[in-house]
Amino acid sequence: MATSIPPEVDDIGKQGYHHGDLRRVIMNAAVEAIDASGTGGWSMRELARRAGVSHAAPAHHFGDKEGLFTALATEGYTRFAEVLAAAGDDLLELGVAYVDFAADHRALFEVMFRPELFDETDQCLAAARQAAWRALNEGARGLTETAGASASVAAWSIAHGFAELWNSGTLTPPPDTTAGESARPVLKVLLR
Amino acid sequence: MATSIPPEVDDIGKQGYHHGDLRRVIMNAAVEAIDASGTGGWSMRELARRAGVSHAAPAHHFGDKEGLFTALATEGYTRFAEVLAAAGDDLLELGVAYVDFAADHRALFEVMFRPELFDETDQCLAAARQAAWRALNEGARGLTETAGASASVAAWSIAHGFAELWNSGTLTPPPDTTAGESARPVLKVLLR
DNA sequence: ACGATATCTTGTCAACGACAAGATCTAGGA
DNA sequence: TCCTAGATCTTGTCGTTGACAAGATATCGT
Numbered sequence: 001m002a003t004s005i006p007p008e009v010d011d012i013g014k015q016g017y018h019h020g021d022l023r024r025v026i027m028n029a030a031v032e033a034i035d036a037s038g039t040g041g042w043s044m045r046e047l048a049r050r051a052g053v054s055h056a057a058p059a060h061h062f063g064d065k066e067g068l069f070t071a072l073a074t075e076g077y078t079r080f081a082e083v084l085a086a087a088g089d090d091l092l093e094l095g096v097a098y099v100d101f102a103a104d105h106r107a108l109f110e111v112m113f114r115p116e117l118f119d120e121t122d123q124c125l126a127a128a129r130q131a132a133w134r135a136l137n138e139g140a141r142g143l144t145e146t147a148g149a150s151a152s153v154a155a156w157s158i159a160h161g162f163a164e165l166w167n168s169g170t171l172t173p174p175p176d177t178t179a180g181e182s183a184r185p186v187l188k189v190l191l192r
Numbered sequence: 193m194a195t196s197i198p199p200e201v202d203d204i205g206k207q208g209y210h211h212g213d214l215r216r217v218i219m220n221a222a223v224e225a226i227d228a229s230g231t232g233g234w235s236m237r238e239l240a241r242r243a244g245v246s247h248a249a250p251a252h253h254f255g256d257k258e259g260l261f262t263a264l265a266t267e268g269y270t271r272f273a274e275v276l277a278a279a280g281d282d283l284l285e286l287g288v289a290y291v292d293f294a295a296d297h298r299a300l301f302e303v304m305f306r307p308e309l310f311d312e313t314d315q316c317l318a319a320a321r322q323a324a325w326r327a328l329n330e331g332a333r334g335l336t337e338t339a340g341a342s343a344s345v346a347a348w349s350i351a352h353g354f355a356e357l358w359n360s361g362t363l364t365p366p367p368d369t370t371a372g373e374s375a376r377p378v379l380k381v382l383l384r
Numbered sequence: 385a386c387g388a389t390a391t392c393t394t395g396t397c398a399a400c401g402a403c404a405a406g407a408t409c410t411a412g413g414a
Numbered sequence: 415t416c417c418t419a420g421a422t423c424t425t426g427t428c429g430t431t432g433a434c435a436a437g438a439t440a441t442c443g444t
Binding site for chain 3: 043045059065
């Protein structure tokens with residue numbers, strides 16, 4: 001169960017040894033598998049085969065399937081926080097960035113908001129999630145101060161709802177349009 | 193052999209024969225299981241055991257796991273359409289009804305918006321979903337006409353987003369409050 | 385009453401998740 | 415350089431699962 005170790009920053013070189021950076025390879029394979037068939041349409045052994053290792057190799061890095069999802073959620077929240085922080089302090093652009101992240105990282109986004117998949121007590125995950133919420137609150141602070149908490153929750157809800165509807169294929173958007181650009185006029189209805 | 197199990201409360205009318213209305217019993221058990229541990233935290237055989245039937249009995253009613261999810265999604269869309277239609281033509285109340293349905297039927301709502309779980313080509317499902325979308329468009333028609341399609345998508349997104357955030361446990365609402373009542377002030381920000 | 389059909393059971397198989405124990409590789413100190 | 419400790423991966427195993435096939439039993443139409 002000792003899966004929540006800080007990431008190895010010295011992975012760049014890798015090579016040589018047994019397989020390489022198996023941890024990263026398995027996580028990438030999991031992202032592909034989730035994109036292709038959801039969180040339940042694949043097996044650990046399948047990821048291992050795709051990576052060319054034995055069926056029990058991934059267990060050393062993640063413990064079990066929950067450990068893999070915990071690692072994915074942690075990475076998701078970490079990158080989410082970075083993207084949100086980079087979006088600047090304009091609330092509309094924050095919303096666009098929110099939706100774009102969800103669409104560009106469907107698998108991570110899906111895992112992030114499905115707590116039954118991962119270990120909520122994991123420290124690394126909790127820290128990453130905190131960072132994401134902080135970035136979100138930071139961007140919405142102006143709205144919260146001027147229009148109250150409900151307005152901030154409304155802004156969060158509209159961005160999150162559009163992202164979920166988009167990713168589930170419920171919306172039928174114009175072709176050749178990014179999720180964020182499709183979301184912009186919708187978000188503007190609230191944030192004019 | 194089939195009677196060594198405590199009587200199921202769902203069996204009211206039927207009785208007699210092998211088990212009763214097994215289809216309904218399995219679907220109810222599935223809803224409970226999904227509420228308890230998500231769409232992947234249980235097995236068909238577990239539902240069969242809980243219903244007191246053999247491990248292969250459910251297959252006759254649903255074919256496979258995808259068939260069960262298809263049945264659940266169909267029931268979800270059917271009841272969703274009813275609830276939305278009963279909410280009247282006030283858009284705020286429609287939003288409240290949307291959120292309340294999601295919270296009162298977490299399992300159905302979750303399956304409904306996860307297309308990889310069910311068979312999208314199923315005719316019954318398609319009809320039920322059409323009915324739900326019709327009820328939704330009906331309720332938002334006024335907004336669409338006066339404020340455009342983006343405004344309607346915005347209203348859908350805010351209700352859907354609040355529902356998803358609520359159900360995922362991301363929001364931390366005041367205790368002893370229903371999802372719909374918590375959503376009302378948030379929806380009002382858009383629909384004043 | 386009786387046969388057709390729907391419903392359920394038993395049996396089976398490959399695949400899976402999880403665990404244990406052994407093999408192999410890497411790193412770092414003697 | 416050698417050599418040990420630990421990290422990484424493999425092989426082997428077990429109970430469970432989803433799916434299928436074939437047989438048993440109850441219901442229903444005629």
